[in-house]
Amino acid sequence: EVQLVESGGGLVQPGGSLRLSCAASGITLSSFSMNWVRQAPGKGLEWVSYISSSSTIIYYAESVKGRFTISRDNARNSLFLQMNSLRDEDAAVYYCAREATENRIDYWGQGTLVTVSS
Amino acid sequence: DIQMTQSPSALSASVGDRVTITCRASQSISSYLNWYQQKPGKAPKLLIYAASNLQSGVPSRFSGSGSGTDFTLTISSLQAEDFATYYCQQSYSIPRTFGQGTEVEIK
Numbered sequence: 001e002v003q004l005v006e007s008g009g010g011l012v013q014p015g016g017s018l019r020l021s022c023a024a025s026g027i028t029l030s031s032f033s034m035n036w037v038r039q040a041p042g043k044g045l046e047w048v049s050y051i052s053s054s055s056t057i058i059y060y061a062e063s064v065k066g067r068f069t070i071s072r073d074n075a076r077n078s079l080f081l082q083m084n085s086l087r088d089e090d091a092a093v094y095y096c097a098r099e100a101t102e103n104r105i106d107y108w109g110q111g112t113l114v115t116v117s118s
Numbered sequence: 119d120i121q122m123t124q125s126p127s128a129l130s131a132s133v134g135d136r137v138t139i140t141c142r143a144s145q146s147i148s149s150y151l152n153w154y155q156q157k158p159g160k161a162p163k164l165l166i167y168a169a170s171n172l173q174s175g176v177p178s179r180f181s182g183s184g185s186g187t188d189f190t191l192t193i194s195s196l197q198a199e200d201f202a203t204y205y206c207q208q209s210y211s212i213p214r215t216f217g218q219g220t221e222v223e224i225k
Contacts, residue, residue, distance in 0.1 A: 035214065045154075045162065045205055045216040059212040095161055103209030104152050104167035111161055 002026040002107060004096050009112030016086050016116075022079040022096030022109055030074035033057075033099040036081050038092035039111075048094070049081065064090070083114070091116045120144050120208050124217035130225040137193040139220045141206035146186045150210035153182055153191045156219075157202045165204075166191060196222070 004027075008020040020036070036048040049070040050059045058070055069082040079096050093111040100106040121144035131137050141151065149169040154162035164173045166182035169189055179194045193200055201224055206217040 044219045045156075045207075047207075047214040047216065050212055050214065061213055099209075102168045102171075103150055103214075104164055104173070105154075105162075105207075106164050106167075106173070108161035108163075 004098065004107055004109035006094065006096050006109040006112035009094065009114045011115045011117065012086055013118050014087060014116055017082070017084045018086065018114060020081040020083065020094055020096075020112060020114075024077045024079075024098075027098065027107060029072070029077050029079065029098060034070075034072060034079045035097045035099055035105065036070060036079075037095045037097050037105075037108075038090075038114075039095070040089075040092040043092075046092070050099075051079070086114075086116045088116050090114060119213055120147060120211060120215055122206055122208055122215050122217040124204075124206055124220050126220060127218065128221040128223060130223045131196050132225045133196055133198055135196045135225075137196050137200075137222060139191045139204055139206075139222075141184075141189045141191070141217050143187045143189075143208055143210075147208045147210035149185050150208055151182070151184065151189045152207045152209055153180075154205045154207065155200075155202045156205065162205065193222075 003025045006022045051070045067085045071080045095111045096109045097105040098107040123142045151169045153166040156162040170182045181192050183190050203219045203221045
């Protein structure tokens, strides 16, 4: 069975940090670019970050640039998102998502909830 | 950044209806347009990629068309399991922007 499983979400105070992980099983991530996409409660989808298969190309949304860091470990078939200086507006479900040929996101994790509150 | 605008934001339809959702890009994105379906509490699911290609396992009642700036998702005969929110996404450039979503509700 194909699975992307996120972990690391939880409750954090404003200004705090969290590290999200995404572990893949049944699929190989190493040949594919990966994304983090988030969804605030009751809102639409927002792209957060992109990393190429070899980690040589990385992009961030302006809203998280300088605070979030995406990384991957192809040997462990895993993706990460280090989130620092968290703000109220970062509260959301965070999805890891594999980007396949023709730039389509063909696999999504189930999401991990990040709550930012004092 | 490329802005994606979907219309309508919501619609009410009955089982068996033909449903059309449109998506407009703020600049040309060739055919780099994907459509996703999302049900409450679930991750999005890819329906259509590269504007008109049906993802494996997706029912043939879903179809997509368009190129450049104007795109359409059509459900030829709405089924009960199709009530959901639909998002377009451009994959032409970074940031990979999404439309605001179209909620398809039961009439």
